[in-house]
Amino acid sequence: MLPSSGGQPPNPRTLDTVKHANETPGTEQPWAELGLKQDEYERIREILGRRPTGAELAMYSVMWSEHCSYKSSKVHLRQFGEKAPDNDALLVGIGENAGVVDVGQGYAVTFKVESHNHPSYIEPYQGAATGVGGIVRDILAMGARPVAVMDPLRFGAADHPDTKRVLPGVVAGIGGYGNCLGLPNIGGEVVFDPCYQGNPLVNALCVGVMKHEDIHLAKASGAGNKVILYGARTGGDGIGGVSVLASETFDSTGPSRRPAVQVGDPFQEKLLIECTLEIFREDLVTGIQDLGGAGLSCATSELASAGSGGMRVELDTVPLRDSSLSPEEILMSESQERMCAIVEPGKVDRFLEICEKWDVIATVIGEVTDGDRLEIFWHGDQIVDVPPRTVAHEGPVYQRPYERPSWQDELQADDAGRLPRPGTPEELREQVLKVVASPNQASKSWVTDQYDRFVQGNTVLAQPEDSGMVRVDEETGLGVAVATDGNGRYAKLDPYAGAQLALAESYRNVAAAGATPLAISNCLNFGSPEDPAVMWQFAEATRGLADGCLALGTPVTGGNVSLYNQTGETAIHPTPVVAVLGVIDDVARRTPIGFASEGHLLYLLGDTREELGGSAWSQVIHDHLGGLPPRVDLEREKLLAEILVSASRDGMVDAAHDLSDGGLVQALVESSLRGGKGARVVVPDGLDPFVFLFSESAGRAVVAVPRSEEVRFTDMCGARGLPAARIGVVDGASLEIQGQFSLPLSELRRAHEETIPALLA
Amino acid sequence: MTARPSPTSTLDGGPAGRGNTRIGVVTFPGSLDDRDTQRAIRRAGAEPVALWHRDKDLKQVDAVVLPGGFSYGDYLRAGAISRFSPVMETLIDQARAGLPVLGICNGFQVLTEAHLLPGAMLGNNHLHFICREQKLRVENAETAWTADYTAGQEIHIPLKNMDGRYVADERTLDMLEAEGRVAFRYLGMNPNGSLRDIAGITNEAGNVVGLMPHPEHAVEPGIGTGGTDGLGFFTSILKKLVNL
């Protein structure tokens, strides 16, 4: 075993032991600096029947922070459980490191999306990199091999100078970490809006695959079992970083207030992954937990809290990078690339041997006891003696006041339908070019080409497809698809509908690729919960999402809440990001978005209404946000998804692309450029060409149908009541809207592909 | 073929392939494409054999592939730390004695650091990681790893790297050209600033070949870029070994 260096020997005068705390009840404690409220501090004293020791105070303060305890959001998140649809596929639900879904053939899939917003603003590269590292360890801790990552990102205005600092750093960090781990990046989002200027959103998602019997949980049971900390040494970086940083409004002014950010070591994490998978394979652990926010405070208290007994930890055995760290600092350190496992005594030697094989430092730091306390010692002196549940699972819960903001009515009354529209075909053509070249609608390949999408050799679909898809079983072709979506503009206009639209879009993206949507994860990015207007947005969005999941039959398996995303008084748009996971029996049947076969017929599925509120057109052409977002019809979304999946399974479609921001014309442009073939399109009778092209009505997709399949396909749509309008044919090297305009693909390609590189060069 | 993505299945080489030609794949700490390379070898009909960086023993394999990845995080220079691993001690000797060795991406970097191939690899000139489908020309179809291609053949395989810029001094470059040792050249665009568009080279004997793009990611229809242009590397070596 590798040597472990304990911290400094105790200094009896400064070490705040449990005994000392008992003897000195009146000692002043820095609870306020640690982010605790007066009543929270009082409650800790009540729980313990004395004042907390310095180490206990450190633990409670990080674990009761907004980031770790979900104290403002908990009351709303409960709906995800209460309204959960009946779904046999859900093997592990909310509450574990990540939810687990049965995908058939004995396989289970776990996935989760998480935020690393605040650190990424301070240090874009490392902030984003460690975000990937953290979510990957969550997935690993479930017993799964991580198989793919995705990264929904939001930045300030594309042409703002600070975006030039933040975006390239974030993208390089995500790539630098994920590429080095050997995880294909199969999708994500890049959105620009001035509201994210001081608060970029860096969300990261990871998907993992395992066999049902390999599922592991974060709990410590079996008195006498050993607690093993393995991975990187503990250092002084990021002490209280993520938890404290993400738990209050971020003030970007003074460099002095900049808290430490951790530096990630993806190489260490790669070793940790391989080492942990080998340990799982030999069935050596009874419980396992990754170390993320709140570090050892979190891992030890959560493991003990979820288990049956207590836990005793000798904190001075923790291998350190900096021997001067105090016990409080060790408990709060958020050093990356660490895991904590509960191991039966007879299996410890083998466990350590495997760690040695992978050059991973591993140390027995304690054991499970038959008591009910978490006890932590420092060179023999007891410094923590707490009921673990009170730290990990019974933190404060707030019923924050919320109220529909006074400006909401006015915003909704400012209808985008009143904006001036293009008067001539020539003007329409110009606006099409402008929209597909705008930063939000332009090709993101400058970003995505920095991510390895091929590693592991199972990637079926990746960006710029509608969803990412990876093969799970080489023999049968079983695969999973994941898409992430969110539209802060819609959510600002109506947070309830906005959350459902994010869900619907992501659901549609998965189905468009040919996979059956199964379950969701989400990352809820909002402003300060102390603002009743923000809290209302949050309450509405969670209600919308829970109702939507019930209607679609897709349970919420887990997720993450990121609050305090605001600069001063100004909050970001409410931005619920939804990730939908789907399954496909045979990846050979997947449907790509590209129009690749001349002569195939284009069908528009769904109803097109005049819906321009929050649209890409209103933003690009008029810099306008107002009115109502597109109407939500989840029954229609379900039907559309069923048709898309059947069509893929039975080989009736050659390409499919969902319609979302930018409307039909955006989808046509993307599919044409992707497949390298143009299209001739006719505007259906009775539809205004402008509305036809730019409306963002939900529940729609465009598909390319081989002529031989046309009858079968239209019969299916007809029989099941899905409107399907033949709008054209795949043809030539231009996008031609008959009677309106024609745009050569070469011109479209330039418009679509040159924007982002030009902005960031 | 085993199919489950569980990590056991391929790391031990899996069940024997159709032939009994054994091709080793070295796993360094931080190797990423080792399992994919084993799959490609199996698809070509040979038997992949997992080799571990700490073992000097090459398990009597007939050829070795050094796979892609970020061995040791590429922290000092790509390939610089792996080059000193125990497995490389044996490999360097045997490669000089004629053992066929293919270095892909990080493996290519290891081969230059080990001086089995001349020149060095530096960071891409645009300073970004790049992942794309790359067009290449096979310039030399006579090496142990390219015999199934024809000289001048154009192929498409994925490229993905951070440090893909091949450099060498003018004399070395001239020598490589003169001796036909530029094995692959980038077509369409030079993705990283490699001198003379060099994507891969061979040693004088033609048994040691290194290239930046990833043939092991283009061996199955519908996966990755969807093509199978990369399979020829693995069928080439198989044929060569069978016909010895």
Place this chain on the structure above:
Amino acid sequence: MARVVVDVMLKPEILDPQGQAVQRALPRLGFDGISDVRQGKRFELEIDGPVDDAALDRVRKLAETFLANTVIEDFTVKVES
């Protein structure tokens, strides 16, 4: 023309994976007696005109705002003789 060198190193409390990787490899290469390795960046700037206090101040400003991220890195500026 004169050369000013800016050395940028990770702060001591920040993990330095690169330095660690080098250090761990040393025994294998037969080098012992090196108890710590840290790896940083070195920038060599060729300055037009005199390298006076004003010029050095400007380089320091450049280092602080651009060459180093002072959240995680320290830097030093020196004139090379």
Place this chain on the structure above:
Amino acid sequence: MARVVVDVMLKPEILDPQGQAVQRALPRLGFDGISDVRQGKRFELEIDGPVDDAALDRVRKLAETFLANTVIEDFTVKVES
């Protein structure tokens, strides 16, 4: 314990895109008067025992075989005061 520093820079004839990127960014940041920038690596080695000629020779050997790739890089070794 003493500190020995190894500086590793790309040979002058080798293109240094990192240095160039820094240089190109300078005008945007409002810095002029810097005619060339090159970026290299700095290694700080903490040596146990005396830093005598023998020790420095060993560090030089380490730099030559490992810290630098002399196909593309030059290095210098110095004791830090």
